[in-house]
Amino acid sequence: MNAPLPPPLLAALTVLHVAITLLMPFLMIGLVNRSKAWWGGRKGPPLAQSLWDLLRLLRKRPVLSQVTTPLFRAGAWVVLGASLLAAQIAPLLGPFAPLQFAHDFVVFAYTLGLARLFLMLSAMDVGSSFEGMGTAREASFTAFVEPALFLLVGTALVGTGQTSLAGLIGQWHHSPAFVWLAAPAVGVLFVLLQAEAARVPVDDPATHLELTMVHEVMVLDHSGPELAAMQYAAAIKMTVYAGLIAALLNPFDLATQPAPAVLAALAIMAAVAVAVGCVESLTARLRMRHVPPYLALASLVAALGLGLAGWLAGAA
């Protein structure tokens, strides 16, 4: 549909994409915290506060639990490495990603799955019942939300006929049925963001009670550089899903108007971060037993979207 990007632009966009996946997570966290502070009538921390926190953690010497194995420390780096790889497959700026090939969305989903598996195993390694509880919750929430992404991809496939994630998400707006499907798609992606990045109403990153945590309880015994890696990975995941929403809604064509397209993408991602902050300020975390239905609802909406897409394609 679109002409291939000229090589200089391709190189520039690749550099830009990598830079965004590395730096945008800090800004995203900063924006979420700022908007939460705004609702709470506070001034809030500086936007780059999480970057300074990360650098501080990297300098610290970790304290390990007595029962841990080498898997505990290695796990954190698997989580970070896999999240960074997945971020290079996701389109953020439009129909473009540095790693782009047929059916790359499977690699995207399963690389994030690898990250999650090692996050859960690191948590199980300390032999604490609290971390076991968090792990069990994470694992079961994932199972409810995992089909949503694939149903969404299937919906986009019916509309676009593309097979790479960048093409599916970035070129979906050319399809005539997109008008009907845009809102459910954004909704599903937003719920996926909340589940993957452990935000309210699925999980509360600011809670103080171990019994009510999911992601935070799994990194309870991490400290120093490993904690930094885990937190950075979670922020990268949030950026990636915000980026998917940005690529989906980007009104500019990346090939002909690169600068406005990039700016629009960044603006949409920032808006998603603010939206996450607003949701966190205005609602509480769902009760644990209501979280799986909430996530399954996302999968259901995605399935209905798929049915609608099939119906529209059949009618056309």
Add this chain to the structure above:
Amino acid sequence: MNTLLAAQWTLLVGAAACLLPMRNAWRAALGLLSQAGATLLVLSVALPVVLGGPPLQGELAWAEPVGLLKVRLDALGAFFLVWSLPMTLLGSVYAVGYLRRHFATERHVGVHYALLNMTALSFVIVYSADHALVFLLGWEIAALAAWLLVIWDYANQKVRFAGFNYLVSTHVGLIFLVAAFMILYTHSASWELGSFGKWLRAHPGTERNLVFLLLLTSFGLKSAFFPFHSWLPRAHAAAPAHVSALMSGVIHKAGLYALVRFVMLIGRPDEWMGWFLIGFSLLSAVIGALYTVGQRDLKRLLGYSSTENVGIAGLGLGVGCLGLAWGNSSLVVVGFAGGLLHVLNHAFFKCQLFYAAGSVYQAAHTVDMERLGGLSRLMPWTAASFLLGGVAISALPPLNGFTSEFVIYSGLFNGQAIGAWAQVALAVAAAGLAFVGAVSALSITRAFGVVFLGSPRDVSIEAPHEVSRWMLAPTLAHAAGVVVLGVAPVLGLTLVEGAARLALAGLPGADAAAAGAPLQALGETLSRIGALSGVLTAAIALMWWQRSRSGTAPAPRHVTWGCGYGTPNSRMQYTGSSFAWDFGRRFHGVLLMLRRQKAPEGYFPSDGYLITHCPDAVERRLFAVIQHGDESAAGLSRQLREDDPRVAFGAALVALVLIAGLVVLGTGALR
């Protein structure tokens, strides 16, 4: 042909020779030697066929009514042979370590080795037979050998029951298979599979559909598809670890082989067959995965995951069938190659996981998750290989399970389905596969986390130690395969390429050139995935190495944060049952998670207990139905008094009327 015969004789003679020596060590050695010799012989003829050589054909005159015994080893059979025999050999090596403590006793280990030889023999027969009776013979040898291998510990009543359960199920499957063969024989008047194929291709219709369903039932029972899996968890839990590994990873793949073989004989299946296979497989995958969540017994868990994985492979084969029905060569290639690749990959990681579980059993004398814990510090090699197998079975990169699931996904999202609704249905199947992936990650986290991480839960289990090299070597050989096929999946593709070409022959006007393009595309995709896996592995290793190098001083150690509670003990760790509870109870319609408990009461509670159990719903229902039928039959016989002449006369009258009716209908006298 002669080489194959020589291999069969080597195995037979080896099996007999195992029984003769006086010492168990000699018996085992003879078994291993004869099996290794036969494996080399078979590989020498099967490898060239797999790598694109001409199929091996031969015939042997035999007395009527059997007739000419035809042998034909094409790329599909050779693909199954090249890994089945070496893996059986590895299993036999593992058996040396596993049965070591029986070597010095009165127990005759030679019988066990003879049976392992017979298992290998059954593969050579089944995968090269072109004659239905020979096929049935090999099928039966495999079933009986597997049954006898399962009941190694026959003194235990539970083991005998599990074995008997398996024996009955596998013969119920045989009935369906024989029924299908009878229908085919009456139409083709020949026992050759080739003439079965001729009839099947020429006569689409009700009878062909019936044959397809009969065959699918039989092969479903063999490969333990849901709902024909109820024998499986018991058999896998009861058998010695290497037998469970061989059954799950190798022996029951014969069911999938036969399925592919008959689909190829049909040539161009109807579209509904593809959809039926996809639905049936998806159901197996989802239910199998759900059942892994509830299990406490590590080997039962792995058994259910076999049901899950044959489902995943069947999903690929179903896509291939749809490709054949639609005449789409790229779907055919992706579907069959993906399904067969998953069969191979599953054999690698499932045997590895069973071997690791067997090592746990050897060291700790139990595989009950709730009693184990913290084994990874005591058994590092076993733990590492279980983890590796676990990552592979959850289909996560960079290991081999991911590559085959990727190919299957690429078939489901091919974008070339006929009509938007077909595409929607395939996307729903893909979403189901994603759910299965997430659930199996849950079970593996639970199994590995509870058994190998944390600290030991039961002090009555004396500290386990790493197992012998006889057991570690096969485990690590499988682990190497899992890694190599993950980083270089093109190797796996070269093995299944010939079989995919064979499937393409069902399409009209298909030739070698038509197969080239989709196969090449698949090869490119797979090498890209392999490269990506390599990069991911390297990046993680680099980061970890950088971190562990920079921190020279060992990190200080402290107790795990117990949220302020000062005296936690190892029994307070999260258990497998609690891990599964939250997820499992949301599927209470499918998954029976039973618990009996006595909660502590009052201010000074005396005692309390909690017993959790996850029985098989299908098995329960089966036994309930049998019991119900038994009761109604007993009730009927109570009401009918046998000395009552009226009953006897009445029965005779009914029989006469029936016979007369059949005669009238059969001779067409009414027309």
